[in-house]
Amino acid sequence: MGLPSRPVAGSRRGGVLILGGTAEARALAAELVPSGMRVVSSLAGRVTRPRLPVGEVREGGFGGPDGLARWIAAEGVERLVDATHPFAERMSASAAEAAALAGVPLLVLRRPGWHEGPDDRWRRVPSLRAAAEELDREFPGGRVFLTTGRRSLPVFAGLTSMWFLARSVDPPEPPVPANTHVVLDRGPYTVEGERALIGGHRLDVLVTKDSGGAMTSAKLVAARETGLPVIMVDRPPPPAGVRLVESAGEAAAWVQAG
Ligand code: NAP
Numbered sequence: 001m002g003l004p005s006r007p008v009a010g011s012r013r014g015g016v017l018i019l020g021g022t023a024e025a026r027a028l029a030a031e032l033v034p035s036g037m038r039v040v041s042s043l044a045g046r047v048t049r050p051r052l053p054v055g056e057v058r059e060g061g062f063g064g065p066d067g068l069a070r071w072i073a074a075e076g077v078e079r080l081v082d083a084t085h086p087f088a089e090r091m092s093a094s095a096a097e098a099a100a101l102a103g104v105p106l107l108v109l110r111r112p113g114w115h116e117g118p119d120d121r122w123r124r125v126p127s128l129r130a131a132a133e134e135l136d137r138e139f140p141g142g143r144v145f146l147t148t149g150r151r152s153l154p155v156f157a158g159l160t161s162m163w164f165l166a167r168s169v170d171p172p173e174p175p176v177p178a179n180t181h182v183v184l185d186r187g188p189y190t191v192e193g194e195r196a197l198i199g200g201h202r203l204d205v206l207v208t209k210d211s212g213g214a215m216t217s218a219k220l221v222a223a224r225e226t227g228l229p230v231i232m233v234d235r236p237p238p239p240a241g242v243r244l245v246e247s248a249g250e251a252a253a254w255v256q257a258g
Helices: 023-035 062-073 089-102 128-138 150-156 190-201 218-226 246-258
Strands: 017-018 039-043 054-059 080-082 107-109 122-125 143-146 164-169 180-184 206-207 230-233 243-245
Touching: 017 062, 023 039, 023 246, 039 062, 054 150, 062 089, 080 089, 080 246, 089 107, 107 246, 122 128, 122 164, 128 150, 128 206, 128 230, 143 150, 150 164, 190 218, 206 218
Parallel strands: 017 039, 017 080, 039 054, 080 107, 107 243, 122 230, 143 164, 143 206, 164 180, 206 230
Antiparallel strands: none
16 A cells, blocks of 8 residues: 555645655655645655655655656656665665756765774675675674665575574565574664674674664664674765765755755
8 A cells, every 4th residue: 555645746846855765864854844845755665664754755666767857847846855775776876867867956865874983893895795705704603683674685595504683674575594583673773672682692793784873873882892793784885976965954954045
């Protein structure tokens, strides 16, 4: 079933389109809606029960950059904010291309990544595939805390000697590694809760993406406190030449200045 569109789509034109699916996108909508400006948030429609922003909401892909450019033109959208997750690489590329096609200004809102502290034991890797190779090399037979998202499990499916605690919002898509225990949960998480998972399941290593933000950072604190090694997947770079900010407040100022 589709998400409700509030108010009925088509009753207003213009305003800002926020490509969302993140806490920052919801915070931006919440900052802009009180001004009376038309604010449309777009969600991919992948999560069963998404957290909804205030303002109008639409759901589902646009059909690539051409489709997004057509949607922008049809709705008279004046500004585009790409506030998708730092790992939503295809949508960000599509937004940059569509903004150029439609001739609307684009801003990328991307929260900062995480940084390693002196007591952390991180290894940075460039991709999920590289994370799987690192596990295979350094942790054979190990017990792995995997928090890279439900659609990433096929990358680890060949690691049959390991045991995985895989946490995701919705059930993972097959194929999954042979020895996988799934925990369905969504942030924010607490350090106490993460410590209990690490100790309770006798985990040897955490694999995570450098998503950044406070909602899911408790696992890194717990890993530091318990001496757990972390394999950290680097984020893809943003599209070349885009204007970039790191907070909803900065993005709201940019939208309102237009
Ligand atoms: P992706 O691989 O970059 O995007 C794949 C396709 O999904 C896009 O080409 C687009 O389809 C559609 N899409 C993605 N985001 C959309 C949006 N906000 N509104 C409308 N269509 C969207 O994206 P992903 O990594 O699957 O992420 C999907 C959504 O989940 C994003 O909105 C992202 O903010 C959120 N999210 C992602 C992660 C993550 O780790 N990747 C984590 C938390 C939340 P068309 O080409 O047909 O337009």
